[in-house]
Amino acid sequence: MAKRNRSASPSNTPRTQRAKRRLARASPPTAPPPTAPPPTAPPPTAPPPTAPPPTAPPPTAPPPTAPPPTAPPPTAPPPTAPPPTAPPPTAPPPTAPPPTAPPLTASPPTVPRGLSTLSTDTADSLTSLEKDARVRIEAYENQSLRDETLLKSGLNAFLTWLPEAGRTSLARDVLKTSSGRELYDVFMNLFTGLAAPMKSRSKAPSVVESPHSKRQEQVDTVAATLDQPERRDSSFAAQLQLRDNYRCVITGQLNTDQWEHEGEPGNVSHGPTEGAHIIPFAFASWPGVSGAPRDTSSTxxxxxxxxxxxxxxxxxxxINTLRNGITLRDSVHTQFGKFTIALKPTDIENEYEVKTYKRYPPADIPAIPSDRHVRLLPNTEHEIPCPAILDAHWRMCEIFNASAMGDTIERHRRDWEELKGSGRAVVREDGTTDLASLLDIALWGQVSA
Structure with a gap:
């Protein structure tokens, strides 16, 4: 039995034990590997997290580098601050126009002299109203009407040289027209009712009515204020001479009679001087004793x-007050009435620039002060010329010079003088008389009357 038991437990044999020991030596190394991998696996997994830490330092290193970029941002705002500073440069441009506005307000130096409605030397900036009016004028087509070739240059001259309120009023009249004929009537109303009377010697010519009912109502209103016509006053010229020290206010020449009265001083330039109306006397002269004719009211x-x-x-x-008069040498008086010389108001009170135009005689220019400026001294006893009245005369000079209206009026006047002296005004029995021409000349005859 014992024998059977030893054979039944072979594991107790030396061979078996050696095999077990070999197996045990072989297995432990093998078993740990499978078990080791799990622990070893975490280490590999740990290294990745450990690797990021090394990688994390770089991100941490960039943060030090990031501050420099963050430092530029503070520097970047300064560049951004300039842009806000750049807009201020953009703001000055809007501030630059105001410097342009002063020219438009440049004429208000006349405000102290009571000329708040006067404008600048020229209309430096046109309102849209005036621009639209010029477009309407340019679109006018000739209709074979008398003096219509003057329409465009004439209306544009008025729109350029009238004071601001006058320009606006005219622009509205132009834009209210609904036909070429109405526009022509607006022009002829100005031509016959303002331009021609300015060059009239004694009485105003016939006036073409305005096509606008509002203007016709205004004529009726003015007519109610016109009572008696004025008569020429001999004391007018005498008082002007006294106020102006018997000298031409433009040339400074002494009145010849006064020069003789002072003993004919040899170093004094002298000549015949006259009292001159600035706005012509014809504006206040009409036939009859009361009730101005409609033409005068229109004017x-x-x-x-x-x-x-x-x-x-x-x-x-x-019309005969001293504020509407100046003393002029006779030749200068003639040219003043022809609107070839003017006294243009300046920014200095009572100081004027002498303006001459192309038809002013060159031979008379040396008598004008070389600096082209004259000063009218205040007078405690006599009223000096009114700046507003001299301004209106100067502007009419510019209007006549910028258009052919003045030359046309002078031509009509010459034709009338020739007609009166030639006998051509008689209607021939044979029917050869040019009635249209005679009527045209006769219409303008009153200008030279």
């Missing part, structure tokens, strides 16, 4: 519409 309506400042300083009964 004063246009005068006030185009030169609103005159409402406050001149009326029919004031």
């Amino acid at each position: 004063w309506t246009l005068l006030y519409k185009c030169f609103p400042a005159l409402r406050r300083v001149l009326a029919v009964e004031e």
Whole structure:
């Protein structure tokens, strides 16, 4: 039995034990590997996290580097601050226009002299209203009407040289027209009712009515204020001479009679001087004793519409006041009435620039002060020329010079003088008389009457 038991437990044999020991030596090394991998696996997994730490330092290193970029941002805002500073440069441009506005307000130096409605030397900036009016004028097509070739240059001259309120009023009249004929009537109303009377010697010519009912109502309103016509006053010239020290206010030449009275001083330039109306006497002269004709009412309506400042300083009964007169040498007086010389108001009170135009005689220019400026000294006893009235005369000079209206009026006047002296006004029995021509000339005859 014992024998069987030893054979039944072979594991107790030396061979079996050696095999077990070999197996045990072999298995432990093998078993740990499978078990080791799990522990070893975490280490490999740990290294990745450990690897990121080394990688994390780089991100941590960039943060030090990031601050430099963050430092530029503070520097970047300064560049961003300039942009806000750049807009201020953009703001100055809007501030630059205001410097341009002063030119438009440049004429208000006349405000102290009561000329708040006077504008600048020229219309430096046109309103959209005036621009639209010029477009309407340019679109006019000739209709074979009398003097219509003057329409465009004439209306544009008025729109350029009238004071601001006058320009606006005219622009509205132009834009209210609905046909070429109405536009022509607007022009002829100005031509016959303002331009022609300015060159008239004694009485105003016939006036073409405005096509606008509002203007016709204004004529009726003005007519109610016109009572008696004025008569020429001999004391007018005498008072002007006394106020102006018997000298031409432009050339400074002494009146010849006064020169003789003062003992004929050898170093004094002298010549015949006269008292001159600035706004012509014809504006206040009409036939009859009362009640101005409609033509005269139309003329004063246009005068006030185009030169609103005159409402406050001149009326029919004031045509012979000293504020509407100056003393001029006879030759200068003639040219002053032809609108070839003017006294343009300046920014200095009572100081004027002497302006001459192309038809002013060159031989007479040396008598004008070399600096082209004259100053009218205040006078405690006699009223000096009104700046608003001299301004209106100067602007009419510019209007005549910028268009052919002045030359046309002079031509009509010459034709009338020739007609009166030639006998051509007689209607021939043989039917050869040019009646249309005679009527055209006769219409303008009143200008030279």
